[in-house]
Amino acid sequence: MNGAGVPMEAGLLVAGTLFALGVTGVLIRRNIIFTLMSIEVMMNAAGLAFVVAASRWAAADGQIMFILILTLAAAETSVGLALVIQLYRRFHGLDVDAASTMHG
Amino acid sequence: MNLLFLSFAFPLAGFVFLAFMRGRIRETPAALVGVGSIGLSALVIAWAGYQFLTTVPAAGAYTEGLWPWIRVGNFDVPFALHLDALSLLMCGVITGVGFLIHLFASWYMRGEEGYARFFSYMNLFVASMLFLVLADNLLFLYFGWEGVGLCSYLLIGFYYKDPANGSAARKAFIVTRVGDTLMAIGLFVIFRDLGTLDIQSVLKLAPTSWGAGSATVTLVAFLLLGGAVGKSAQLPLQTWLPDAMAGPTPVSALIHAATMVTAGVYLIARTHTLFELAPEALQAVGIVGAATLLLAGFSALAQTDIKRVLAYSTMSQIGYMFLALGVGAWSGAVFHLMTHAFFKALLFLASGSVIIACHHEQDMFKMGGLRKKLPLTFWSFIIGGAALAAIPPTAGFFSKDGILRLAWASGEHGLWVCGALGAFLTSVYTFRMIFITFFGDYRGHAEVHRPRGLAHNLPLVGLIVASAIGGFWALHLMVLPPAPTGEPPAAVEFAPLLLALAGLALAWRLFLLQPQAIRRFANAGFADLLRRWWLAAFGFDWLYGRLLVRPFYWITRLNARDVIDWIVTGIPVSSLQFGNGVLARSESGRLRWYAASVALGAVAILAAVLYS
Numbered sequence: 001m002n003g004a005g006v007p008m009e010a011g012l013l014v015a016g017t018l019f020a021l022g023v024t025g026v027l028i029r030r031n032i033i034f035t036l037m038s039i040e041v042m043m044n045a046a047g048l049a050f051v052v053a054a055s056r057w058a059a060a061d062g063q064i065m066f067i068l069i070l071t072l073a074a075a076e077t078s079v080g081l082a083l084v085i086q087l088y089r090r091f092h093g094l095d096v097d098a099a100s101t102m103h104g
Numbered sequence: 105m106n107l108l109f110l111s112f113a114f115p116l117a118g119f120v121f122l123a124f125m126r127g128r129i130r131e132t133p134a135a136l137v138g139v140g141s142i143g144l145s146a147l148v149i150a151w152a153g154y155q156f157l158t159t160v161p162a163a164g165a166y167t168e169g170l171w172p173w174i175r176v177g178n179f180d181v182p183f184a185l186h187l188d189a190l191s192l193l194m195c196g197v198i199t200g201v202g203f204l205i206h207l208f209a210s211w212y213m214r215g216e217e218g219y220a221r222f223f224s225y226m227n228l229f230v231a232s233m234l235f236l237v238l239a240d241n242l243l244f245l246y247f248g249w250e251g252v253g254l255c256s257y258l259l260i261g262f263y264y265k266d267p268a269n270g271s272a273a274r275k276a277f278i279v280t281r282v283g284d285t286l287m288a289i290g291l292f293v294i295f296r297d298l299g300t301l302d303i304q305s306v307l308k309l310a311p312t313s314w315g316a317g318s319a320t321v322t323l324v325a326f327l328l329l330g331g332a333v334g335k336s337a338q339l340p341l342q343t344w345l346p347d348a349m350a351g352p353t354p355v356s357a358l359i360h361a362a363t364m365v366t367a368g369v370y371l372i373a374r375t376h377t378l379f380e381l382a383p384e385a386l387q388a389v390g391i392v393g394a395a396t397l398l399l400a401g402f403s404a405l406a407q408t409d410i411k412r413v414l415a416y417s418t419m420s421q422i423g424y425m426f427l428a429l430g431v432g433a434w435s436g437a438v439f440h441l442m443t444h445a446f447f448k449a450l451l452f453l454a455s456g457s458v459i460i461a462c463h464h465e466q467d468m469f470k471m472g473g474l475r476k477k478l479p480l481t482f483w484s485f486i487i488g489g490a491a492l493a494a495i496p497p498t499a500g501f502f503s504k505d506g507i508l509r510l511a512w513a514s515g516e517h518g519l520w521v522c523g524a525l526g527a528f529l530t531s532v533y534t535f536r537m538i539f540i541t542f543f544g545d546y547r548g549h550a551e552v553h554r555p556r557g558l559a560h561n562l563p564l565v566g567l568i569v570a571s572a573i574g575g576f577w578a579l580h581l582m583v584l585p586p587a588p589t590g591e592p593p594a595a596v597e598f599a600p601l602l603l604a605l606a607g608l609a610l611a612w613r614l615f616l617l618q619p620q621a622i623r624r625f626a627n628a629g630f631a632d633l634l635r636r637w638w639l640a641a642f643g644f645d646w647l648y649g650r651l652l653v654r655p656f657y658w659i660t661r662l663n664a665r666d667v668i669d670w671i672v673t674g675i676p677v678s679s680l681q682f683g684n685g686v687l688a689r690s691e692s693g694r695l696r697w698y699a700a701s702v703a704l705g706a707v708a709i710l711a712a713v714l715y716s
Contacts, residue, residue: 026699035695096695103693 011052018045122224138223146199184240204563209354211559229255283334290327325385332368353456390430394522397423401529406638433510434584447491450567454484499575513590531607
């Protein structure tokens with residue numbers, strides 16, 4: 001698999017694109033579920049970058065890092081779901097812009 | 105000699121004890137502590153004086169470093185004591201006369217509110233005054249100088265419930281502060297040029313570093329003169345002394361006659377080398393003295409309050425001391441300082457006795473005929489008055505006569521004329537006071553009660569003896585330069601005495617034989633105008649009120665909304681409006697906005713890292 005598969009540049013390009021999509025999602029979507037999904041996309045983009053780099057240098061660190069990110073994503077999702085429920089209870093909807101009462 | 109520090113340790117301990125026990129201590133123990141501490145201090149000084157005179161130190165002075173005070177770089181100021189003949193004499197006057205005055209005060213202040221407070225301030229004063237005269241360096245001297253100023257303020261305003269007394273105290277404090285500021289600037293200049301404030305080093309270095317008549321030494325001498333003029337109530341800072349009579353009478357005797365007001369004379373005598381290097385400043389000292397002694401002499405003629413007569417006479421006598429300093433009669437000035445401390449303390453204490461006997465009446469024209477009722481007080485006034493008017497063989501005759509003789513010998517004939525005229529005025533106002541108070545008929549209403557008790561009699565008797573015989577041993581201090589020599593003609597020799605006797609005769613004629621005639625004369629036409637002008641001490645208060653006090657009040661009114669405060673309050677207000685406003689706007693509460701900011705920040709940091 002070393003060097004025989006996809007070149008690293010292509011892999012990193014995909015990861016960058018995915019990350020940019022995730023950021024855009026966070027910035028433009030008002031629905032909190034989509035926001036959380038976009039964050040998930042960004043995390044997986046970072047994970048992909050780790051995996052690609054690991055395969056390039058044939059090191060296991062990147063794979064381990066991806067497992068860490070996977071765990072983090074799971075934890076984030078659980079917290080995110082709790083936030084979604086709280087948002088729905090307090091503002092009767094899923095619009096994050098509604099939760100802007102804490103302004104200066 | 106190592107125990108010299110005890111001389112001020114006792115009064116300081118007395119001050120601390122009385123200050124903390126205030127209100128919880130009865131009068132008798134308070135008096136015991138307050139008077140006893142000064143008594144012990146006087147014993148220490150007497151012992152030190154005995155040691156000093158039996159085994160004179162090699163350099164004519166004894167120096168003892170107590171402990172370092174300030175040491176920054178080459179600025180090294182220790183708490184060190186310097187005992188030579190001049191400071192020993194001053195210490196003797198302060199503790200000796202001070203003890204008698206304290207003893208008298210323990211009688212005078214009986215039944216007054218704040219008895220312990222009074223003695224705590226008095227003890228602090230004596231300690232500060234001893235600091236002043238024993239100080240080895242000018243900064244330590246300045247420490248004592250300010251300490252006595254503080255005690256003067258506290259004691260003038262002792263009866264603080266009357267706002268007028270508080271205002272008199274503030275006036276004394278602020279007016280002397282003008283002089284003190286000049287003196288502080290003088291100390292700065294001395295340190296800048298000579299690098300030391302040690303008095304002996306300064307006097308040694310001054311001739312070589314500055315040279316005679318140079319601009320700097322003249323400036324320094326004038327600045328020190330400014331300090332002396334403020335403390336000693338000389339022209340033009342003399343206005344505070346008459347108002348200082350608002351304090352209790354023993355305070356007037358101790359602070360405003362015997363000791364503190366003569367600190368200026370001590371300062372000039374102590375730094376005599378600087379004044380010898382600056383002839384203009386020395387001449388100014390003499391002129392200030394002559395002008396003040398005449399001005400105060402005329403003012404004393406018109407006063408009706410017995411204490412104000414004495415206050416103006418104090419100004420006038422210190423004028424003599426300044427005159428003596430100005431003609432180079434250093435020892436003569438200090439001699440007059442000593443005899444003046446005796447007879448003026450005596451006169452003030454005796455006036456306190458009169459005031460108590462007449463139920464706190466101070467107007468001479470409501471007294472009269474007290475000769476038979478208060479014999480001891482009467483004789484105190486006769487001896488003290490004779491010494492004040494320089495009538496032989498009292499102490500004042502020898503010292504004042506010496507000053508005038510030396511003034512003539514030095515060639516300053518103008519100053520001699522002023523001094524001789526002053527001798528005439530002194531005699532007139534002194535005997536005017538005595539004749540009005542003690543002769544004629546009693547004009548008051550309240551029953552006169554005769555003061556009794558050892559605490560009243562002993563100080564008066566002691567000071568009568570000192571005023572009578574204190575001048576027989578003419579004083580020549582070796583630490584001070586010799587006086588000018590030369591024998592004046594016989595006419596000059598006897599003129600002051602004849603003028604003093606003429607003044608006595610005039611006072612006899614005017615105030616004893618025909619008191620109604622002079623009163624009619626003085627209350628009509630031009631004489632009335634003159635009398636009122638003299639009563640107001642030539643209107644200096646009015647002048648200063650117009651020139652300084654009113655413009656100052658005007659500025660304070662303008663500045664009621666404190667200009668400096670605009671800056672202080674301006675900083676928070678403007679930062680609230682600009683800084684806080686902008687930052688609060690960014691705190692929108694919108695989650696997506698924050699995310700965008702984070703992304704933008706990350707991009708910016710990445711860009712900075714990659715392209716730097």
